Amino acid sequence: xxxMTQSPxxxxxxxxxxxxxxxRASQAISNYLAWFQQKPGKAPRSLIYAASSLQSGVPSKFSxxxxxxxxxxxxxxxxxEDFATYYCQQYYSYPLTFGGxxxxxxx
Amino acid sequence: QVQLVQSGAEVxxxxxxxxxxxxxxxxxxxxxxxxxxRQAPGQRLEWMGWINAGNGNTKYSQKFQGRVTITRDTSxxxxxxxxxxxxxxxxxxxxxxxxxxxxxxxxxxxxxTVVTVxx
Numbered sequence: 001x002x003x004m005t006q007s008p009x010x011x012x013x014x015x016x017x018x019x020x021x022x023x024r025a026s027q028a029i030s031n032y033l034a035w036f037q038q039k040p041g042k043a044p045r046s047l048i049y050a051a052s053s054l055q056s057g058v059p060s061k062f063s064x065x066x067x068x069x070x071x072x073x074x075x076x077x078x079x080x081e082d083f084a085t086y087y088c089q090q091y092y093s094y095p096l097t098f099g100g101x102x103x104x105x106x107x
Numbered sequence: 108q109v110q111l112v113q114s115g116a117e118v119x120x121x122x123x124x125x126x127x128x129x130x131x132x133x134x135x136x137x138x139x140x141x142x143x144x145r146q147a148p149g150q151r152l153e154w155m156g157w158i159n160a161g162n163g164n165t166k167y168s169q170k171f172q173g174r175v176t177i178t179r180d181t182s183x184x185x186x187x188x189x190x191x192x193x194x195x196x197x198x199x200x201x202x203x204x205x206x207x208x209x210x211x212x213x214x215x216x217x218x219x220t221v222v223t224v225x226x
Binding site: 032034036042043044045046049055087089091094095096097098099100101 | 142151152153154166168169170202204207209211212213214215216217218219
């Protein structure tokens, strides 16, 4: 199975900050990577697919990059509604696997 | 609008089975793959398997092979996930998630169903 490792596991940031979350795959996955946002008690929401393609309806402050084993999710200017947990997920091979999550909290 | 509505919370005893439903609306149910993913308390999301709602083909995670069965009823636009031989470690929120144009991209998620396994 491909292991997905996210860092940091949590971070504190202020409104307006630029935030970067890293996801590393245990083997190369090309660009078969997605990012999700999850708020407490809610279902995950799709943000990005194919490592850098923004899902329809997702604001452009979210961006993704990377290929192979190393990927990043960037939020350009953090807003109150962005405080949540973010997960990466590889869909290069079965079983589909997720990162452990990065909790973005208010400083 | 496009949405997935799941059945309500369940409490089961160890050794029992649970069947969770996921009703789709707002799109052609048979045109997409439906996945099932679970999230145990404090744990990462865990993929269980998918069903092609059009032809009924399935693919399961080896971890759950033999214990999970995913089915669908096209007349009701509903997918089902049944997990048998439940144990306490199966206590989790279970989600259905519709794929996008790529069958392995989880685009749209249901609201989740809490399954509690307790004696």
